[in-house]
Amino acid sequence: MDxxxxxxxxxxxxxxxxxxxxxxxGAVLAVNPSAQLVDLSHTLPPQDLRxxxxxxxxxxxxxxxxxxxxxxxxxxxxxxxxxxxxxxxSQLLLVPDNGCWTELACNLPRPPRVVTLAERRYWRSEVSxxxxxxxxxxxxAGHLSRGVLPQQLGPPATKWVELKLPEPRLTSxxxxxxxxxxxxxxxxxxxxPGDVYLSCRERIKEVLVGGRAVTRQVRTYGDASAGxxxxxxxxxxxxxxxxxxGNAADLLGATVGTPIRVQLRLxxxx
Amino acid sequence: MDxxxxxxxxxxxxxxxxxxxxxxxGAVLAVNPSAQLVDLSHTLPPQDLRxxxxxxxxxxxxxxxxxxxxxxxxxxxxxxxxxxxxxxxSQLLLVPDNGCWTELACNLPRPPRVVTLAERRYWRSEVSxxxxxxxxxxxxAGHLSRGVLPQQLGPPATKWVELKLPEPRLTSxxxxxxxxxxxxxxxxxxxxPGDVYLSCRERIKEVLVGGRAVTRQVRTYGDASAGxxxxxxxxxxxxxxxxxxGNAADLLGATVGTPIRVQLRLxxxx
Amino acid sequence: MDxxxxxxxxxxxxxxxxxxxxxxxGAVLAVNPSAQLVDLSHTLPPQDLRxxxxxxxxxxxxxxxxxxxxxxxxxxxxxxxxxxxxxxxSQLLLVPDNGCWTELACNLPRPPRVVTLAERRYWRSEVSxxxxxxxxxxxxAGHLSRGVLPQQLGPPATKWVELKLPEPRLTSxxxxxxxxxxxxxxxxxxxxPGDVYLSCRERIKEVLVGGRAVTRQVRTYGDASAGxxxxxxxxxxxxxxxxxxGNAADLLGATVGTPIRVQLRLxxxx
Numbered sequence: 001m002d003x004x005x006x007x008x009x010x011x012x013x014x015x016x017x018x019x020x021x022x023x024x025x026g027a028v029l030a031v032n033p034s035a036q037l038v039d040l041s042h043t044l045p046p047q048d049l050r051x052x053x054x055x056x057x058x059x060x061x062x063x064x065x066x067x068x069x070x071x072x073x074x075x076x077x078x079x080x081x082x083x084x085x086x087x088x089x090s091q092l093l094l095v096p097d098n099g100c101w102t103e104l105a106c107n108l109p110r111p112p113r114v115v116t117l118a119e120r121r122y123w124r125s126e127v128s129x130x131x132x133x134x135x136x137x138x139x140x141a142g143h144l145s146r147g148v149l150p151q152q153l154g155p156p157a158t159k160w161v162e163l164k165l166p167e168p169r170l171t172s173x174x175x176x177x178x179x180x181x182x183x184x185x186x187x188x189x190x191x192x193p194g195d196v197y198l199s200c201r202e203r204i205k206e207v208l209v210g211g212r213a214v215t216r217q218v219r220t221y222g223d224a225s226a227g228x229x230x231x232x233x234x235x236x237x238x239x240x241x242x243x244x245x246g247n248a249a250d251l252l253g254a255t256v257g258t259p260i261r262v263q264l265r266l267x268x269x270x
Numbered sequence: 271m272d273x274x275x276x277x278x279x280x281x282x283x284x285x286x287x288x289x290x291x292x293x294x295x296g297a298v299l300a301v302n303p304s305a306q307l308v309d310l311s312h313t314l315p316p317q318d319l320r321x322x323x324x325x326x327x328x329x330x331x332x333x334x335x336x337x338x339x340x341x342x343x344x345x346x347x348x349x350x351x352x353x354x355x356x357x358x359x360s361q362l363l364l365v366p367d368n369g370c371w372t373e374l375a376c377n378l379p380r381p382p383r384v385v386t387l388a389e390r391r392y393w394r395s396e397v398s399x400x401x402x403x404x405x406x407x408x409x410x411a412g413h414l415s416r417g418v419l420p421q422q423l424g425p426p427a428t429k430w431v432e433l434k435l436p437e438p439r440l441t442s443x444x445x446x447x448x449x450x451x452x453x454x455x456x457x458x459x460x461x462x463p464g465d466v467y468l469s470c471r472e473r474i475k476e477v478l479v480g481g482r483a484v485t486r487q488v489r490t491y492g493d494a495s496a497g498x499x500x501x502x503x504x505x506x507x508x509x510x511x512x513x514x515x516g517n518a519a520d521l522l523g524a525t526v527g528t529p530i531r532v533q534l535r536l537x538x539x540x
Numbered sequence: 541m542d543x544x545x546x547x548x549x550x551x552x553x554x555x556x557x558x559x560x561x562x563x564x565x566g567a568v569l570a571v572n573p574s575a576q577l578v579d580l581s582h583t584l585p586p587q588d589l590r591x592x593x594x595x596x597x598x599x600x601x602x603x604x605x606x607x608x609x610x611x612x613x614x615x616x617x618x619x620x621x622x623x624x625x626x627x628x629x630s631q632l633l634l635v636p637d638n639g640c641w642t643e644l645a646c647n648l649p650r651p652p653r654v655v656t657l658a659e660r661r662y663w664r665s666e667v668s669x670x671x672x673x674x675x676x677x678x679x680x681a682g683h684l685s686r687g688v689l690p691q692q693l694g695p696p697a698t699k700w701v702e703l704k705l706p707e708p709r710l711t712s713x714x715x716x717x718x719x720x721x722x723x724x725x726x727x728x729x730x731x732x733p734g735d736v737y738l739s740c741r742e743r744i745k746e747v748l749v750g751g752r753a754v755t756r757q758v759r760t761y762g763d764a765s766a767g768x769x770x771x772x773x774x775x776x777x778x779x780x781x782x783x784x785x786g787n788a789a790d791l792l793g794a795t796v797g798t799p800i801r802v803q804l805r806l807x808x809x810x
Binding site for chain 1: 554557562587618674675
Binding site for chain 2: 547549551556576578579580581582583584594595598599600601602603604606607721723724725759760761762763772774775780785
């Protein structure tokens, strides 16, 4: 852990400008006033673990070694669900045990090291049953950023909740998936892998999103005209449907869960 | 004042992403490029001093000694209302004299030390009559974060505006209050003290919010099922009404000012 | 460039809490974990260069020497449009070549020094055709904040896109302009210069915004009563129309482009 740069990021569903976010920032800084706070998002859809999972895998990999990520999308706050410190590669996550991080960690070379936050000396002295983010996760981040080691926070965890995500169906005739995330432009991010899509791009007969055909395949938005409905590989490496300088979610009435189907011609036999 | 960590927080009603927030950040950093800026909220309801007061008391106490808080909810900008530097315990607030901070300070062991910002040498050279946040408060924060002392900013203030807040009525038969704040989940935060509520919990006959009965009392959200309407003590130590994984404000049509009544059975005479 | 304070600001139209903003932050910090990130705005109207231009000129001048500003409002992402590093006075901008910065720079004492980002060694190793903010601009900011010089990023640019802005018409009988920006209070910021307006203030017959007369001229909001429609000189030095403690955009149905006309009496001949 590189202690020269105690970066602590915050990701919540509390809402932009929520007093809960502000209180968590105070609780980190009260332990380590030198922590460098970085807001990732506070507008994740409330208690939506799939969106949280998509969000984390879209941005966490870009951060440097030693970054601590505090994530509070926590429908189970106050119940018996555990709180975890997860070491993924060279970064640390402090999260409720609800699976929000397992997609992010699924491609790591080594399994993550996980501990359960059990040592009360690293918590705030009073713990509210409705706000573990402020009273447990934030002070834990403050302590880690000062050099406390993950294993000091509690015992190793050997099992945890895995988030079940909708798997795409990929055959020689059909790529079938669904929308995982809608960004603020209304672009539709799907669970179809970009590399698979590109490898069979010559054989595409039709792309259907929510029953509507997307006829234009492009490399980037600027390859089409304003208002055109296009399919492309997103910066996250997955198939995306967009309206150039417009809003695909509005145009198609699409949202998380809307199906996408890529119909293929059969490959030529050699 | 701990000068090793020049934390400067910003709280405004300017709107997320407002150019006014950005200009204030520039004005702090122009005086002290090493100031550590922390966004608290920029989406407080416009010119709503009660929400601002609730917000500050919900988060400021969690920050470390030496933190400077710049607060700009300022319906009186450009008029004769003063600007103040308030020393509450070990933190400093830079605020318009409109009472936004008096609730926060009401439980301090000692009365706060307050000065009026009068020394123009700590202001920007040009002061707009519509933007004292950028031209007076932000540079004052920059100077304080560099070691200027509060008393250098101007003379002591001996009186200031006190914010009048709705007082709950607490009798042996009835706790009567109102909603003070609605968070982004739609949870209703009221002015009923959590400790009073807990002390008479065994005697509750009925909890009414905006005329509707809340029948389930819980310790935390996870104690009830998704969709249930519950009453609990919030992380801020006050009575809260919530819908588990849902939105109580929407369900009840409740907002700031909506009444809450807790009907009690009389205590048994010994 | 003052390397003691590697301030890197971020301005985008990605939406508050977007994973794209978070990924850009990671990409800056991956190059320089000591960079001090400052969010300016992430809620600029999507792909609206005029709003972006207005925003930048409203806040960038307040920042200290050495600040790096990364700006990603980029309808042309992935096309042949260049990416630029612009040295304006003592600050640096990293921007797509779409004119978003030219209004900001138009009053500089010297012409800006501009280079085209061409040196791939300062980019991320993989560059997505839809996200140059993350893959080119953010790492370039990281490198500049560590002491890399602008001229190392690529060759000098000798021409660039200039943003065309609506010019006000200013005669001895009429000041005619339009709304350039609507802030979060609903205040209307116009392209009429404040000094011209003030110089002929005694001769004003009528101020019309979207066909409606604004009869009250004030110096600051507090000079009128709550609910009054007023005209004043904004903190940005331009003519503003506002409703005191209210929303002028809503009241007048006004938006960007709505005309404003200030009718004048002819000056007295001496």
